[in-house]
Amino acid sequence: MIGILWAAQPDFRLLPISLSLVHRGLENVYSHGRGRKKCTSNRDNRTLERIVKQNPFKNVGETHKEWTAAGVSASRITTHRRMQDMGFSCRIPCIKPLLNKTQRQKRLAWAKDKKDWASAEWSKLMFSDESTFCISFGNQGPKVWRKRGEAQNPHCLKSSVKFPQSVMVWGPKSSAGAGAGPQCFLRSKVNAAVYQEVLEHFMLPAAEQLYGDADLIFQQDLAPAHSAKATSTWFKDHGIPVLNWLANLPDLNPIGKIYGVLYCEEEDAIHQTQQCRRAECRRATIRTTWALITPEQCHRLIDSMPRRIDDIQIL
Structure with missing residues (x-):
């Protein structure tokens, strides 16, 4: 039919369309059906998708072996x-704590109690946490194959483990003032006495720097040093209210996101200077990157707390 049209109308300039459009149309007609046929069928592809979903932490080589073992030639x-x-897509898995039924119920009750808190209430909180920075490299573990929107899928999450070999850092954060307060490197095992020294010499100056005379509520997890009777007495003596917190709530503490950003930036700096494997040099790098945290970053994370609470209630 194209040949007939070509013979009947050899001068395409007489048509009310451009020559380039005619050329593209002819190319589409002649190129239809070209291309190498795929070596796998739709059934083979469904088998592959099922293999990936069953164990998304396998690498491509392991997935390929299992797929070919199912009779697929690829x-x-x-x-x-x-x-x-x-x-x-191959991504670093999100990390969430393993929770039993009782812990899930407590999380839900805690979220319902805080669901009516507005940004004004959350801005009164001074969040705190210790974080560890490993001196060795390559400790992120296997990556996970997941689709868009599956970051929080239970099959794509990595369970957290405690106490890796590391440099330990304590730091506070709030949406008031400068956002991130002064940090402290912990050289010894943190017991109640050591923790109270951190509160005395770092938390109180941070509260003065970030809040001044405004009211604040202090947040901490339920580590033994934090929940010790002597530590509770210290807070009462200094008139500082402490937020009721549950065990296994690290994913709700927004300071964890700050530590995540800090860890990535610090890793980049260390990889650029391959001399920073020593703890002293690593501390200097951490101090530098901590100072780069902006108040805007802290404000955004604090403002995300209502959404985090809603997510718990939905789950």
Whole structure:
């Protein structure tokens, strides 16, 4: 039919359309059906997707072996390409604590108690936490294959473990004033006495710097040094109210996000200068990156607390 049209109308300049449009139309007609046929069927692809979903922490090589063991003839490159075509991306898994039924119920009750808190209430909180920065490299563990929107899927989460070998840092954060207060490096095991020294020499100056004469509520987790009777007495003696907190709530503390950003920036700086494997040099790098945290970053994370509470109630 194209040949007939060409013979009947050889001068396409007489048509009320551009020559480039005619050329593209002819190319589409002649190129229809071209291209190499895929070596895997839709059924093979469904098998691959099921394999990835059953264990998303497998790497491409392991997934490829399992797929070919199911009778599919495909290369490792094809396996990788099909996984990407399905929408899977290789990402660092989010980390959440393992919770039993009782802990989930307590989390839900805690969230319902705080669901009516507005940004004004959350801004009174001074969040605090210790974080560890490993001196060795390559300790992130396996990555996970997941699709967009599956970051919080239970099958794509990594369970957290405690007490890695590290440099330990304590630091406060709030949405008031400068946002992030002075930090403290902990050189010894943190017991109640050591923690009270941190509160005396770092938390009180941070409260003065961030809040002044305004009211504040202090947040801390339920580590033994934090929940010790002597520590509770210290807070009462200084007239500082402490937020009721539950065990296994690290994902609700927004300071964890700050530590995540701090860790990534600090890792980049260390990889650029391969001399910072020593703890002293690592502390200097952490101090530098901590000072770069902006008040805007702190404000955004504090303002996210109502949404975090809503997410608990939905789950």
